[in-house]
Amino acid sequence: MPVPATHVLVFSLLLFSIGMLGVLTRRNAIIILMSIELMMNAANINFIAFSRQLNNLVGQVFSVFTIAVAAGEVAVGLAVVLALFRNRDTIYVDQVHIMKG
Amino acid sequence: MIELLWLIPVLPLLGFAINGLFGPRFLSRRAIGGVACAAVVLSFLLSAGAVLGLGHLDAVAAAGRAGLSVDPEAHRATLTLWPWLLLGKSAAGVDLRIDWSYTLDPLSAIMLLVVTGVGSLIHIYATGYMAHEPKPAFARFFAYLNLFMAMMLTLVLGANLPVVFVGWEGVGLCSYLLIGFYYDRMFDEKTKMSCADAGRKAFITNRIGDVGFMLGMLLLLSATGTLDIQGILAKVGTLPVGLCTAAALLLFVGACGKSAQIPLHVWLPDAMAGPTPVSALIHAATMVTAGVYVVCRMAPLYRHAPAALLTVAIVGGVTALFAASIGLCQNDIKKVLAYSTVSQLGFMMLGAGVGAFGAGVFHLMTHAFFKALLFLGAGSVVHALSGEQDIRKMGGLGRHIPWTHATFAVAWLAIGGIFPLAGFFSKDEILWGAWQRSPILWAMGAAGAFLTAFYMTRLYILVFWGKERFDDETRHHLHESPRVMVVPLAILAVLSFAGGWVGIPAVISPGVPNFLERFLAPVFEAHAAGVAIETAQHAPGLELGLMLVSMLIALFGMFFAWVFYDRRPELPVQLAGSARGLYRAILNKFYIDEFYGKVVLAPYYALCRASAWFDRYVVDGVVNAAGYVTLGTSYTSVGFDAYVVDGLVNLVGYTVRGVSWVFRKLQTGIVQSYATAMVLGVFVLVSVYLLTSSH
Amino acid sequence: MTASAAIFYVLASIAVLSGFMVIGSRNAIHSAIYLVLTFLSVAGIYVLLEAEFVAAVQVLVYAGGIMVLFLFVIMLVNLEDSLEDRIRLHATISGVIGLAVVGLILYVYSTGRLVAVTTPSTLCQGGNLQAVGTSLFRDYLLPFEVASILLLVAMIGAIVLARQKS
Numbered sequence: 001m002p003v004p005a006t007h008v009l010v011f012s013l014l015l016f017s018i019g020m021l022g023v024l025t026r027r028n029a030i031i032i033l034m035s036i037e038l039m040m041n042a043a044n045i046n047f048i049a050f051s052r053q054l055n056n057l058v059g060q061v062f063s064v065f066t067i068a069v070a071a072g073e074v075a076v077g078l079a080v081v082l083a084l085f086r087n088r089d090t091i092y093v094d095q096v097h098i099m100k101g
Numbered sequence: 102m103i104e105l106l107w108l109i110p111v112l113p114l115l116g117f118a119i120n121g122l123f124g125p126r127f128l129s130r131r132a133i134g135g136v137a138c139a140a141v142v143l144s145f146l147l148s149a150g151a152v153l154g155l156g157h158l159d160a161v162a163a164a165g166r167a168g169l170s171v172d173p174e175a176h177r178a179t180l181t182l183w184p185w186l187l188l189g190k191s192a193a194g195v196d197l198r199i200d201w202s203y204t205l206d207p208l209s210a211i212m213l214l215v216v217t218g219v220g221s222l223i224h225i226y227a228t229g230y231m232a233h234e235p236k237p238a239f240a241r242f243f244a245y246l247n248l249f250m251a252m253m254l255t256l257v258l259g260a261n262l263p264v265v266f267v268g269w270e271g272v273g274l275c276s277y278l279l280i281g282f283y284y285d286r287m288f289d290e291k292t293k294m295s296c297a298d299a300g301r302k303a304f305i306t307n308r309i310g311d312v313g314f315m316l317g318m319l320l321l322l323s324a325t326g327t328l329d330i331q332g333i334l335a336k337v338g339t340l341p342v343g344l345c346t347a348a349a350l351l352l353f354v355g356a357c358g359k360s361a362q363i364p365l366h367v368w369l370p371d372a373m374a375g376p377t378p379v380s381a382l383i384h385a386a387t388m389v390t391a392g393v394y395v396v397c398r399m400a401p402l403y404r405h406a407p408a409a410l411l412t413v414a415i416v417g418g419v420t421a422l423f424a425a426s427i428g429l430c431q432n433d434i435k436k437v438l439a440y441s442t443v444s445q446l447g448f449m450m451l452g453a454g455v456g457a458f459g460a461g462v463f464h465l466m467t468h469a470f471f472k473a474l475l476f477l478g479a480g481s482v483v484h485a486l487s488g489e490q491d492i493r494k495m496g497g498l499g500r501h502i503p504w505t506h507a508t509f510a511v512a513w514l515a516i517g518g519i520f521p522l523a524g525f526f527s528k529d530e531i532l533w534g535a536w537q538r539s540p541i542l543w544a545m546g547a548a549g550a551f552l553t554a555f556y557m558t559r560l561y562i563l564v565f566w567g568k569e570r571f572d573d574e575t576r577h578h579l580h581e582s583p584r585v586m587v588v589p590l591a592i593l594a595v596l597s598f599a600g601g602w603v604g605i606p607a608v609i610s611p612g613v614p615n616f617l618e619r620f621l622a623p624v625f626e627a628h629a630a631g632v633a634i635e636t637a638q639h640a641p642g643l644e645l646g647l648m649l650v651s652m653l654i655a656l657f658g659m660f661f662a663w664v665f666y667d668r669r670p671e672l673p674v675q676l677a678g679s680a681r682g683l684y685r686a687i688l689n690k691f692y693i694d695e696f697y698g699k700v701v702l703a704p705y706y707a708l709c710r711a712s713a714w715f716d717r718y719v720v721d722g723v724v725n726a727a728g729y730v731t732l733g734t735s736y737t738s739v740g741f742d743a744y745v746v747d748g749l750v751n752l753v754g755y756t757v758r759g760v761s762w763v764f765r766k767l768q769t770g771i772v773q774s775y776a777t778a779m780v781l782g783v784f785v786l787v788s789v790y791l792l793t794s795s796h
Numbered sequence: 797m798t799a800s801a802a803i804f805y806v807l808a809s810i811a812v813l814s815g816f817m818v819i820g821s822r823n824a825i826h827s828a829i830y831l832v833l834t835f836l837s838v839a840g841i842y843v844l845l846e847a848e849f850v851a852a853v854q855v856l857v858y859a860g861g862i863m864v865l866f867l868f869v870i871m872l873v874n875l876e877d878s879l880e881d882r883i884r885l886h887a888t889i890s891g892v893i894g895l896a897v898v899g900l901i902l903y904v905y906s907t908g909r910l911v912a913v914t915t916p917s918t919l920c921q922g923g924n925l926q927a928v929g930t931s932l933f934r935d936y937l938l939p940f941e942v943a944s945i946l947l948l949v950a951m952i953g954a955i956v957l958a959r960q961k962s
Contacts, residue, residue, distance in 0.1 A: 002803070022818065023776055025773070034831050037831065037862065052846055061928060061931050064853060067853055069943070073950070075950050075951065079954035082872060082957070094773070096770075098770060773886055777886050777890070780890075781889065784893050
């Protein structure tokens with residue numbers, strides 16, 4: 001292992017935080033989806049790091065599954081964005097506030 | 102023809118359906134009458150064919166047909182049509198299965214021929230008798246009559262007790278419908294009884310008997326595990342005598358209701374509210390004999406229960422005597438005949454009760470002939486007199502309606518028991534049987550026979566002889582009945598004359614075999630083996646002597662009546678004056694209706710009134726008190742409600758509204774707000790975990 | 797510091813920086829390009845962590861498949877608009893949380909819990925691909941198949957959602 005596992009975890013934390021920042025602050029739905037991908041990558045990095053740390057292959061197997069889920073999630077998410085754009089002519093999530101109380 | 106047994110009840114049922122559904126609207130009178138008569142006549146022809154088929158059952162058995170089982174030994178054919186009630190296994194492990202099946206044996210053959218034969222004649226007669234009715238009523242009448250035929254045939258042919266019971270109830274229903282046929286008319290002005298009331302009375306009285314029948318049926322079911330008649334009879338020998346007695350008595354209660362035996366006879370005289378052909382068919386010739394039929398059908402059961410058999414004999418004898426005495430003083434032509442019917446049914450029961458089942462059935466048959474003839478003749482008289490039924494307003498009719506007169510005379514002699522008419526043979530056979538059992542029973546029967554001869558002669562003389570007591574208006578309309586009514590009368594007259602010759606006892610004609618006895622022998626002697634019946638030594642001299650005595654008794658009865666009502670008409674009045682109490686008792690039918698009124702109905706009404714009072718004052722009082730308490734409480738609670746409860750509720754509402762205003766502002770509808778809140782929450786949780794965990 | 801450690805820090809820096817560019821670019825196309833860069837860097841880190849198979853999948857699926865999807869959609873919705881206003885309240889809260897997270901990490905570091913322990917690896921014995929394959933198709937066959945069904949459902953759902961209504 002080239003670096004201590006802690007450093008890898010800090011790196012994944014940073015990446016996760018960046019993704020979260022994007023989700024929370026950007027209004028463009030596509031960018032939000034990209035940010036979610038960043039967060040998922042951060043989670044994957046955690047899996048891999050612990051897999052390496054604990055000498056256990058399960059982490060790697062699990063990250064393969066995560067990638068599959070992420071692929072599906074992106075496909076559906078982008079389809080939602082497309083549907084949103086067709087119906088409302090916008091992809092800005094703050095303009096879609098039918099749940100306003 | 103035995104394979105077509107199922108068709109016999111179905112044909113009248115079809116007639117019922119056709120007339121009931123289409124008669125009032127779409128069919129002409131001729132068509133209605135044609136359909137009804139054709140159904141019954143065809144059914145008669147089929148019956149005749151089937152009965153002839155009984156003679157060569159071996160051939161039928163050889164041919165083989167699904168559902169048809171044949172017992173050539175007992176001259177019995179049973180046709181199973183379809184499984185009717187599949188009750189599964191009972192607790193005792195018996196597979197209860199009741200089929201809809203018909204059976205034909207000599208007993209049901211005789212019933213079959215009597216019912217369809219007399220039924221055909223009466224149907225034909227009725228087309229003439231009812232011709233003045235409006236068409237819907239005409240159609241209704243024949244529909245009911247056909248339904249009755251179907252039900253009666255089901256009763257007669259039923260191979261197991263439930264099927265018999267279906268017919269039993271079905272004829273009861275038709276009887277009710279037909280007694281109340283003129284449901285909008287008054288039957289008895291004095292007691293304010295309408296025709297519908299009469300129907301109801303018949304139905305309810307019969308219901309009492311039906312309960313007995315049902316209980317008997319269930320008792321037999323639980324004892325033998327089957328309801329099939331032959332199955333029950335085959336097991337009778339193994340049952341305890343007490344159980345047999347109970348079952349036999351219960352069935353006899355049912356028979357009492359249907360056959361109008363004392364004390365359940367009260368409905369039959371009032372059943373005369375129906376049209377006369379109905380009285381002839383249902384309340385004289387066929388339905389009322391159903392009780393006798395069932396007793397004879399279950400003969401081995403009764404043989405096994407001597408106490409029950411004795412009860413049957415006593416009830417029959419008492420009925421024969423008392424009903425005949427009531428008949429002495431009746432003035433309504435149909436009521437005289439009604440009490441005569443009750444009395445004759447008593448004779449049949451007496452015959453069955455002394456073990457002479459064959460004699461009972463014989464009398465049933467001859468009685469069907471002459472009593473139907475009497476009723477139809479009475480109908481013809483009433484028809485001729487434009488509806489008059491009081492014999493005090495008749496007289497001298499012999500000249501005006503000769504055919505009716507002649508046929509009525511034959512019936513009179515037949516019922517009176519004059520040699521060689523039908524009634525003589527059958528009645529004598531019963532009396533001979535009674536004598537063998539006990540001279541007391543014989544005396545009852547003989548007294549009944551004397552009274553019968555007396556009141557029938559009285560009726561005959563008052564109606565057809567003497568002065569004309571009707572008014573000119575009636576005389577103007579006086580006419581002999583149309584041919585369609587006279588022809589059945591003539592045929593019945595022939596049958597009343599010669600019908601008894603099928604059962605001529607050996608003492609009179611040693612060379613000629615007693616056809617009927619031989620014919621019925623397989624039924625009544627099949628299960629008799631092993632059961633001791635007291636039979637006196639056959640004494641031809643005694644039998645002949647008794648015959649002579651009863652004949653003399655009948656002649657005496659007729660002679661006295663002739664003296665009383667033709668020679669010296671003042672005599673009956675004097676007699677009534679000298680024996681006032683007895684006369685009044687007889688006139689009022691021994692106060693039996695009044696007795697029921699006082700003993701059964703009055704306490705019942707009192708109970709009803711008491712219940713009503715209790716209901717009105719106690720139950721309603723409690724309910725009302727509860728209501729007032731509720732009302733008072735609710736006034737209090739309304740005030741409390743308006744200020745305290747509503748105040749609290751409103752306070753809650755205002756609070757919620759105020760708080761929710763704050764929260765509503767948080768609900769921006771923007772997804773990221775929610776996500777931010779979530780992240781904040783996660784951050785707080787993780788912080789708490791990290792800051793509080795020990796290392 | 798070994799060479800591999802150096803490469804790790806370099807790749808991590810690139811990933812973090814391009815991550816920032818993803819959420820900071822005015823143009824969505826640019827965001828997508830930076831995202832690819834991030835993914836590739838992460839893939840490199842996977843290689844460093846001896847997960848060659850996952851690295852390959854990362855490149856194929858993320859950098860290949862998912863990126864194409866993103867680009868297609870961006871072109872379909874055809875936004876000329878660039879960097880929109882950030883949601884200010886969220887930005888503030890996020891900033892506060894970010895500072896607090898840094899504080900937390902420092903606190904945890906000060907308690908000595910972030911100890912770096914390096915263990916010898918056994919993962920690559922016999923080849924990583926073979927090991928992952930064996931595990932995936934022997935121990936995790938059922939989840940694998942379920943994942944395939946999930947992808948199928950996602951595909952159908954995406955088609956249904958994105959279908960042009962006529």
